[in-house]
Structure formats: C-alpha cells, structure tokens
Amino acid sequence: MTAEPAPPEVPVLMYHSIATEATRKFRRFAVHPGEFAAQMAYLRAAGYHPVTAAELAAARYGGTLPTRPVVLTFDDAYTDFYSTALPILHEHGFGATLYVPTAYVGATTRFNVSVGEQDRAVLSWRALGEVAAAGVEVAAHSHTHPQLDRVPAAVLGDEVRRCRDMLADKLGLPVDGFAYPFGYWNRAVRAAVAAAGYRYACAVDELTTAPDDDLLTLPRLTVNAGIGAAGLARLLGARPAPGGRRTAAVKRTAWRSVRRFVPLAGGAVK
Secondary structure, rough: OOEEEEOEEEEEEEEEEEEOOOOHHHHHHHHHHHHHHHHHHHHHHHOOOOEOOHHHHHHOOOEEEEEOOEEEEEEEEEHHHHHHHHHHHHHHHOOOOOEEEEHHOOOOOOOHHHHHHOOEOOOOHHHHHHHHOOOOEEOOOOOOOHHHHOOOHHHHHHHHHHHHHHHHHHHOOOEEEEEHHHOOOOOHHHHHHHOOOOOOEEEEOOEEEEEOOOOEEEEEEEEOOOHHHHHHHHHHHHHOOOOOOHHHHHHHHHHHHOOOOOOOOOOOOO
C-alpha cells in the first residue's frame, strides 16, 4: 500500500445499522448484511483503502494517506456493528470509525423513538473496548444525542465534553473525533466542539471532503439501504456539482430556520 499526500477529494461514508430488520421509518438506515458485504468487496476490488476519520484528519496536519482512500463511519454504536459489520471489515482488513452516544452504552437508542427504533441495542463498554482493541477508532457522538443547535449553552458544553471524557476514561484511549447528532450544527455548536479539544468533527452535507474543508465540520455521504454495490460505486464516482458547498450551506441554513417550528422529538436519524 503506497503512501502519498492527501488527495484533493476523499469520500467519508456514513452508515448506521447493518441489520436485516428495521421499522419503516428507519429502514433506509439499516443496510442488509449481504449488501454491506458486497459493498466492502467492491471497495477492495476497486482498489479503495479505508482509513479512519482520525487518519484523514491527521493527513491535514502533515500526515499521509494510502492511495485511493475512503473513510467508513458508523453512527450510534449499534450492537450489530460488533456482530455483523466488524467481521466483514476484518475479512478485508478495513479500518473504520464508530461514533458513540455515551448515555446509551449498554442500553438502547431511546433517542430513536420518533422512528420506532427506541429498542435498538447499543454496544456495552466491554464490547466497545474490544472494538477499539480491534483497531477501530471509537469517537464521540454527544452524550444523549440531542439536536445540539437547539439546546442551552450549558447543556451543549456538557454534551460535547462528557462523551469525550467518558470514552477516554472507560477505554483508556484518546478521543480525537466527534460526529454531530442528526448532522445538525451551528457556530455555537462548532465552537463548543473546538473548546472541548476535538481535532475534527463530522457533519453530513452529502459531499466528499476537500483539502480546504473545515476540520470541525467535515462533510459525509450517506449510504442508504438498498443502493447495493453498484449504487455505492455511483456515489463514490459522482463529481461534486459546481457550487455544491455553497448550495449545501444555503440548505443547512434554510432547514435550521424551518426546524424552529418542529417539535424537538422530531428530526431525521443521523
């Protein structure tokens, strides 16, 4: 595997659950294990080299990346990451990043009540330790998975600090990365994440990362269930539209305004 300077664009893929069962509202976030295996086989055959989000961020500080890098991220730390996704990743020798909402470790994702998935199990601390020992980057996804741009400043600070402190204490490892729950952030949220000491943070925005992207709001591409290996190939091969980052910023601002009138229990899963 040849190391070289960071390429102009690196795709950061966002997965959630790798499972056979899901409620109707959550179905697009639950990729079938067979589909996931086919996608990983495609990445290997196409010459992609998955790295962690921390490794991508480190390349921005002067490090290197392998040829044709891609980042595989998994939000919410569902138990099926350990039971289903991890063996497939190991089969191909792939790295990955797992984002953990620490209030639900060893319990269930009660924040998913709006999509009927409040009983989906989250990994235990012991399992997270085994995941980290297996070479997966374990990073933060807030403490209780709120919409961070809609909580008081004191709550915001606690949400971004507590999850980092808990992960570092329980796993005995540095925690460099953060992923915004639901992909929602604003300047105050970004500032709180910076103040908590994170080296990078991931949003969504449905764009590949570019060298001049802000390390605390890195874009990701959602991998929806049902697209298969062919759909993944199209997602990775799509060229960014002219003005895509400006358009994403406008959409983000507009959606933030609309959400002021949406009850806090609502929101898309991310």
